[in-house]
Amino acid sequence: MTASLVSGGFWVDTEATTLREADHLLQSLAAELAVPEGVFGCTHLMRGERPRVVLSFTRAPEETERSLALKGYEVTAGAPDEVGRAVLYPGVSQLTGTLTVAEMVSGSAIDRVVVLGTSGEPAPEQRILTRDFVRPQWRDGELLLTAMPAAGGLLVPFEVPDPTPCCADH
Incomplete structure (x- = not known):
C-alpha cells in the first residue's frame, strides 16, 4: 500500500510553528475540503530563516490543490522533503x-x-x-x-x- 511521498502531490506553506498546530490545520482543511480517505497528508519541519511546519498532500484530487490556492495558501508541486510525518493516510481512522x-x-x-x-x-x-x-x-x-x-x-x-x-x- 506504500505510496511515494515525493511522487506527485504538492505542499502548502503555513504559519504553523508546532506539530500540534499543523496537525489541527491539516485535519481542519481536510474536513473542510472533503479530502477523501486515500490521501496522504503529512507535516514537515522547515528550518532556516523562517522555521515553521508545512503540509504536504499526496494522492489528493486536483480540486484540493486549487481550493487551497483560492484560500490564499502558497501551494508548490512535489514535497518539501522525503521524511514527512503522516497525519492523514489510508486506514488511519481504524x-x-x-x-x-x-x-x-x-x-x-x-x-x-x-x-x-x-x-x-x-x-x-x-x-x-x-x-x-x-x-x-x-x-x-x-x-x-x-x-x-x-x-x-x-x-x-x-x-x-x-x-x-x-x-x-x-
Whole structure:
C-alpha cells in the first residue's frame, strides 16, 4: 500500500510553528475540503530563516490543490522533503484502541513497525496500544511507525498525543 511521498502531490506553506498546530490545520482543511480517505497528508519541519511546519498532500484530487490556492495558501508541486510525518493516510481512522502489529500493517498504509532500542521488528502478534494517535514517518520510501515498550508487555507509538512542552514547569 506504500505510496511515494515525493511522487506527485504538492505542499502548502503555513504559519504553523508546532506539530500540534499543523496537525489541527491539516485535519481542519481536510474536513473542510472533503479530502477523501486515500490521501496522504503529512507535516514537515522547515528550518532556516523562517522555521515553521508545512503540509504536504499526496494522492489528493486536483480540486484540493486549487481550493487551497483560492484560500490564499502558497501551494508548490512535489514535497518539501522525503521524511514527512503522516497525519492523514489510508486506514488511519481504524487505528484505535489496541491492535496487533499485523492488524496495523494490514489495515493501514503503514509498511512496518520498528521498536526503539531493538534491531529487529516486533512479532506480528505483538499488541500496540494506539492511544488513538498514530503518526508514522516516511523513511527510505516506507511509512514506518516507531514504537516503544510500555507497561503490560504492550508497545505504544513513540510520539505521544499530548506532549509536555519543554520547560512547562517554569
